[in-house]
Amino acid sequence: MSTLPRWVLLPALLGALFVLLPLTAMASRVRWANVGALLTSEASLSALRLSVQTSATSALACVLVGVPMSVLLARAEFRGLSLLRSLVLLPLVLPPVVGGIALLYTFGRQGLLGRHLEVLGLEIAFSTTAVVLAQTFVALPFLVISLEGALRTAGTRYEVTAASLGAGPSRVLLGVTLPLVLPSLLSGTVLAFARALGEFGATITFAGSLQGTTRTLPLEIYLQRESDPEAAVALSFLLMIVAVVVIAVARRRVSA
Amino acid sequence: MRALARPLAATAGLLLLAAGCGSGADSGTEPVTLQVYAAASLQEPFAEIGEEFEAAHEGVEVAFNLAGSSTLGQQIRQGAPADVFASANPQNMDTLVGADLAAPVDFTSNTLMIAVPPGNPAGITDLASLTRDGLNLVLCAPEVPCGAAAKTLEESAGLTLAPVSEEQSVTDVLNKVTSGQADAGLVYVTDIARAGDAAEGIEFPEAQDAVNTYPITPIRGADHAGLGQEFVDLVLSEPGQQTLADHGFVRP
Structure with a gap:
């Protein structure tokens, strides 16, 4: 701490203020007398329930495909690897609405895959599955980027040792590699969950908006803003609380 | 520290510039x-x-x-x-x-009109045919003007519409129809004019009950x-x- 120049303090404080001030300003607009009624309305509760369910499912999906992706990107060597890495991180920089349009032309009723799924009787359009697809699409890079970085930092020393002692590749991966990066895996999963929770653009473009099926909390907030700004503020505050809880839990888990 | 000083100075300069732009008063x-x-x-x-x-x-x-x-x-x-x-x-x-x-x-x-994808694959003919089972119907949410008009219409015609999605704006409804996601949607006459070949419009007499x-x-x-x-x-x-x-x- 003592090696830090003192002038760092001012921009750092300004930055912190820049993040905290709008949140405080929003909280100050919450009409506390009505908050209970606004938050326990059927529409709000159903949006909250749907948001938590779909975000958890998306986070799980991110782990299932994201962990193998990260391991491959961090450990494998083949031509085009760096290009592949850039491409899978694309949803990180794309506006979510672009992701929504891309998903529409893939899984939509007339999309590349959706066409064939439709024949099989699987309809993704306007279903909760569509919400999970949209959330997974935007959240996946968050898990991959944090896990891949951790894997590179951890290095391969222990893996090489374990292998030389006779452990098979699967045993090395599950018994050595992943336990070493467990904190990053957890924080990556929480990041993915948080990103899924906030997903708006891809969902509204691809999945639609219907209470209890596709209308997640961010969509409900955006809709309430049309007719009842007070309810929108209360719901925003609720989403903020959920986000704070998620971060708090993640920090405790990771540092423990 | 020296490496940081230059970008910092540049940022400060930009901020000053931005502040200066904002304060320019209108002259004749x-x-x-x-x-x-x-x-x-x-x-x-x-x-x-x-x-x-x-x-x-x-x-x-x-x-x-x-x-x-x-x-x-x-x-x-x-x-x-x-x-x-x-x-x-x-x-x-x-x-x-x-x-x-x-x-x-x-x-x-502006009045409402039924929008269907080109060729009308679901064979929509009038307002009553929007109540059919298994139809992917998309409306505006009742909170926005086009949705309020749709609700008025629904009530005055004595029908129950069961949309698969209640969109944020009439443009979102139109996009769901032109992309073939939805079989039908209720949009404004002017949106059909705007969509060109991407959507077909079907007029219905009940539209006069919900003029915006x-x-x-x-x-x-x-x-x-x-x-x-x-x-x-x-x-x-x-x-x-x-x-x-x-x-x-x-x-x-």
């Missing part, structure tokens, strides 16, 4: 920008009327803020620098009248209230009304 010789806040559905006709207005007023530029009417209404109530406001329904205008910011007149109207009236007003106390009134006059004039009619709007 500078071009005037008329801020017109208009419902998104008015985009095409208002662009044409705006060009006409600019041609008739040298040194005046018309800038449009096109969005949902309730969003615009909220922005104006929060002090956004609007000179003119054209709303897609009376409700969003009423809140400005209540705040003593507006003196609106109705200038045009558009009010327009200069904003009281705005920077260019006088010019705003002139813009409103142009919209109400014969040529202005003709432009609106060309895009499917109907005189109230």
Whole structure:
């Protein structure tokens, strides 16, 4: 701490203020007398329930495909690897609405895959599955980027040792590699969950908006803003609380 | 530390520059920008009327803020620098009248129409056929004007519509139809005109029960209230009304 120049303090404080001030300003607009009624309305509760369910499912999906992706990107060597890495991180920089349009032309009723799924009787359009697809699409890079970085930092020393002692590749991966990066895996999963929770653009473009099926909390907030700004503020505050809880839990888990 | 100093100085310089830009006061010789806040559905006709207005007023530029009417209404109530406001329904205008910011007149109207993908794959014929089981019907949410109109229609016709999605705006409904996601949707006549070949429109007699009236007003106390009134006059004039009619709007 003592090696830090003192002038760092001012921009750092300004930055912190820049993040905290709008949140405080929003909280100050919450009409506390009505908050209970606004938050326990059927529409709000159903949006909250749907948001938590779909975000958890998306986070799980991110782990299932994201962990193998990260391991491959961090450990494998083949031509085009760096290009592949850039491409899978694309949803990180794309506006979510672009992701929504891309998903529409893939899984939509007339999309590349959706066409064939439709024949099989699987309809993704306007279903909760569509919400999970949209959330997974935007959240996946968050898990991959944090896990891949951790894997590179951890290095391969222990893996090489374990292998030389006779452990098979699967045993090395599950018994050595992943336990070493467990904190990053957890924080990556929480990041993915948080990103899924906030997903708006891809969902509204691809999945639609219907209470209890596709209308997640961010969509409900955006809709309430049309007719009842007070309810929108209360719901925003609720989403903020959920986000704070998620971060708090993640920090405790990771540092423990 | 030295490596950091230069970008920091550059940032500080940019901030100063930005601050300087904001404080420049309007002087008589500078071009005037008329801020017109208009419902998104008015985009095409208002662009044409705006060009006409600019041609008739040298040194005046018309800038449009096109969005949902309730969003615009909220922005104006929060002090956004609007000179003119054209709303897609009376409700969003009423809140400005209540705040003593507006003196609106109705200038045009729009009715609903059924939109289907090209070729009408689901074989929709009229309003009643939208109640069929298994149909992917998309409407606007009741909270937005097009959804409120759809609800009025539903009630007056004594039907129960079960949409698979209640969208945020009429454009979202239209996109779901043109992309083939939805079998049918309720949009405005003017949206069908705008969609071209990407969607087909089906008229139905019940639409007359839910006509959406558009009010327009200069904003009281705005920077260019006088010019705003002139813009409103142009919209109400014969040529202005003709432009609106060309895009499917109907005189109230």
